[in-house]
Amino acid sequence: EVQMLESGGGLVQPGGSLGLSCEASGFTFSNYGVTWVRQAPGRGLEWVSSISKSSTYIYVADSVKGRFTVSRDNSKNTLYLQMNSLRADDTAVYYCARILVSGSWYFDLWGRGTPVTVSS
Amino acid sequence: EIVLTQSPGTLSLSPGERATLSCRASQSISTNYLAWYQQRPGQAPRLLIHGASTRAAGIPDRFSGSGSGTDFTLTISRLEPGDFAVYFCQQYSSTPPTFGQGTKVEIK
Numbered sequence: 001e002v003q004m005l006e007s008g009g010g011l012v013q014p015g016g017s018l019g020l021s022c023e024a025s026g027f028t029f030s031n032y033g034v035t036w037v038r039q040a041p042g043r044g045l046e047w048v049s050s051i052s053k054s055s056t057y058i059y060v061a062d063s064v065k066g067r068f069t070v071s072r073d074n075s076k077n078t079l080y081l082q083m084n085s086l087r088a089d090d091t092a093v094y095y096c097a098r099i100l101v102s103g104s105w106y107f108d109l110w111g112r113g114t115p116v117t118v119s120s
Numbered sequence: 121e122i123v124l125t126q127s128p129g130t131l132s133l134s135p136g137e138r139a140t141l142s143c144r145a146s147q148s149i150s151t152n153y154l155a156w157y158q159q160r161p162g163q164a165p166r167l168l169i170h171g172a173s174t175r176a177a178g179i180p181d182r183f184s185g186s187g188s189g190t191d192f193t194l195t196i197s198r199l200e201p202g203d204f205a206v207y208f209c210q211q212y213s214s215t216p217p218t219f220g221q222g223t224k225v226e227i228k
Contacts, residue, residue: 045157045165045208045219061216095164105212106155108176110164 002026002109004034004079004096009114016086016118022079022096022111030054030074033099035107036081038092038116048094049081050105064090086118122146122211126220132228139196141223143209148189153213156185156194159222160205168207169194199225 008020022034035050049060049070058070069082079096093115097107123146133139143154152172157165167176169185172192182197196203204227209220 044221045210047217047219059215100170104153104170105215105217106153106167106170106210107165108167108170110166112164 004098004109004111006094006096006111006114009094009116011117011119012086013120014087014118017082017084018086018116020081020083020094020096020114020116022081024077024079024098027098027109029072029077033057033102033105034072034079035097035099035105036070036079037095037097037107037110038090039095039113040089040092043092046092047105050099051079053102083116086116088118090116091118092116121216122149122214122218124209124211124218124220126207126209126223128223129221130224130226132226133199134228135199135201137199139194139199139203139225141194141196141207141225143187143192143194143220145190145192145211149192149211149213151213152188153211154185154187154192155210155212156183157208157210158203158205159208160202165208196225 006022033052036048067085071080093113095113096111098109100108125144127142154172156169159165173185206222206224
């Protein structure tokens, strides 16, 4: 089955750190760019970060720049998001998604999401 | 960044009716790099349309997209029970990619 599955979400205090993972299966992970998108409770979708298939190109939203780091391990079919200096407004469900066509950032395959709550 | 404004915020319709959703961009979207997603409660978004009018794999033909420049439309020709959900547009013409705030299609 073609799917992406996130893990690592949870409750963290403001200023803390958390690492998310997204494991892909059913397709050749190394052939695709991938992305993180988040959705705050009751809110819309916000793009967070994208990484090209060979990690050559990395893009990060201004709202998380300097705090979040995206990476991938193609040998493990896994995408990562390291989140540091977390704030209350980082509270959201974090989705990983596949970029079907390189250079065209629409997302054809999404994981189910992992919730992150930043609260004391 | 390009701001996308969706209207209406909520659309109340009955099964079998036609739904017309609007997405307006703050500046022209080149190459019609506009996508639409459906999100059912508690689920991840599902890609419906890309390139403003190309249906994604497995999407039924009752979903259609149109428009260019700054004005885009998603039309659902005959609503089925599973179509009552929230719909988001997204532009990928420039970085950062941005999403509209969503239109909720609810059962009247």
